[in-house]
Amino acid sequence: MQDLKGDLSVLDKPVAGNNGVSLISAMHDIQEKYSYLPEEVLRELAAETDTPLIEIYRIATFYKHFSLTPKGKHRIVSCTGTACHVRGIEVVNTEVSRLLGVEPGSTTADGKYSLETVNCLGACALAPLVVIDGEYYGNMTASRIRKIIRKHDKKTEKTACSCSSSAK
């Protein structure tokens, strides 16, 4: 278990145009460090910035980017933007959920994979698009994603992988 206490160096950075602290940018830094927003750190942030915890909780739940639960070791991010939708991402997503046994937004019980969706990855010409651990896979179909995940599964079984590179 990581020591979650005492690291609020993020609070040194002033917010654009003002001397105060931007809670959002502090939370970005926290999430970057822990891959999610641990409660202990948020409590500390609240105390440090003299902000009610409820306000911090409000921000954490308002913005889609923030997560209050730990992410899986490997991140599968699928794009649910319009271009990806009309080219059939839904079929792909259903297949991924079926394979891993979890719905988008959650993590497999063994903590290996988390399944996320994002509104657009900005590479719409390659729709439908899935990103696994930062690597982009374009023109996805149900059968292609099945092969890719199986391959990824085998690969990561052999080499205990520690990648948590943030997908776009």
Add this chain to the structure above:
Amino acid sequence: MRNLQAGLKSPADLELMRKRLKEARGRRENYLAVCGDTGCTVWGSNTIKDSLQDCLKRKGFLEKVDIKFTGCLGLCESGPVIIVFPQEIFYQKVKEADIEEIIDKTVLKGEVVERLLYEDPTSGQKYIYASDIPFYKNQVRVLLGNNWINDPNSIEDYIAIDGYKALGRALTEMSPAEVVEEIKISHLRGRGGAGFPTGRKWEECYKASSDHKYIICNADEGDPGAFMDRSLLEGNPHAVLEGLIIGGYAVGASEGIIYIRAEYPTAVDKLSLAINNAEKLGLLGENIMGSGFNFYVSISIGAGAFVCGETSALVSSIEGKVGEPRQKPPHLVERGLWNKPTVVNNVETLANVPYIILNGAGEFCRTGTKESRGTKIFSLVGKVNNTGLVEVPLGITLREIIFEIGGGIKDGGKFKAVQTGGPSGGCLPEMFLDSPVDFEELKAAGSMMGSGGMIVMDEETCMIDVARYFLRFLKDESCGKCFSCREGISRMLEIADSIARGTGSLEELELLKELGSAVKDSSMCGLGQSSANPVLSTIRYFEDEYKDHILENKCPAGVCRELISFDIDSVFCNTCGACIKNCPASAVCEDKEGQPVIIQEACSKCGTCLETCKHGAVLKR
């Protein structure tokens, strides 16, 4: 370079530097532009660039031929894309195995490698030069054109193509009021969606008296299916930065903030580098080029909320709070960021500014229509052959964009609709193909220009599914402040869902229309006010398709899961067993005669059988 440390003390210094850079450039006109935008890097353009470098090194030509890893070259569909200069020979779908041949034949001897040329999907004609390809030929690439000759990470490259010249001119030859006036004469309208005249917005802020003002660049690009702003920021960050500084000078702001979405980490990196380099050269910071004007720029990163693209929500998000829009007036020029006068402009709007100042409003006005001047960048995606980024003069028809530039519908399909304006826009059917693309025309048709997403749909796209898609998106993204938006969108989604499942009624369809106009009329911000556009436009133009779902329980496009089924036609089936082997749900079995059949109860409707069957024996209905 000496100047880099010393900083530019005047526009004359900048001109001197430019002259030197241009001379150095003139000596090296042989270069390869390798597209380094996200699209092409997914196709592997990183490795292509490295192999080109290795190959040139091996052959001892590294000194003679430059490789530029550029911003988006446009034709994302055919990546990785390479353009060989000075001839402008265009190669697509380049693989590592092709590198040696490209260098030996094209770079060294000027010969063409046939198989890498672009082939028109309809006529089958091959093209050698980029500018001959219909995709490029019919565009006017004022903003994107520089991507071909520009390394986005190099401020020297930008300066060599007259970068920051407009800034020098504005700061020394024009007063802020004159800059505002020039933009007003240009009729430049905001590219972020609403099309508000930029000059008028700047004038209001210029006139506001305050000790401190802000100018914000809106790079939130929340419209799903659009990536114009990302590509501009990644391909030519200095143009946006220069526009921002000029804007700051014009409105009297000393601070600029670029609000960019967290999903664009590469754009953030490139922008940060650009800001750094501009600061080093004295193009940003204190006393810019000796003019006495001080201007500072910082980056603020969003956290994934569509509504933060709305200006008052955006300001609140920069302040570190929840991004909820507020009632206007007071407008942002009266009460903006930290309660100071603030102007917000879109990325593309700002990228147009240096061009206008440098070439004059008159030159800018020569392109476009009377009410909508200049060019607009669209991300042309969906069921179209040449997906990618296109820049066209306003007033061009949808047909020209989709069929001439876009090369028509994918896989020989039939055009059904085009969606513009993202979640605030609508779907336009065939009858609008010959309408000019400008702010007013699109609005009158029930859609809007929006920021530039253009999603082409064919007969296999279900309009109810599209309407449902946008409602789901908006339900997730509504901030929840207005009751009508929060509840109205949810109720509309319920109805659309029920129609898509085949359980809807005609009364519900009427209710959907009524709800749509109620939400439109009673919501506070742009999100709610335009949230019904996708639904209402699909009902307006595709009511029959709604009725097919309601009365016949049929989805003619074959999309709505509950209304379709897969079957195997024994006439075409040669019992190869591919469907049985590949079905992830194990829903295909052999019957007594060894004929594969689909067990409907077990079928997850993923379409794998259809995809894998080589004999056309799987039917979707």
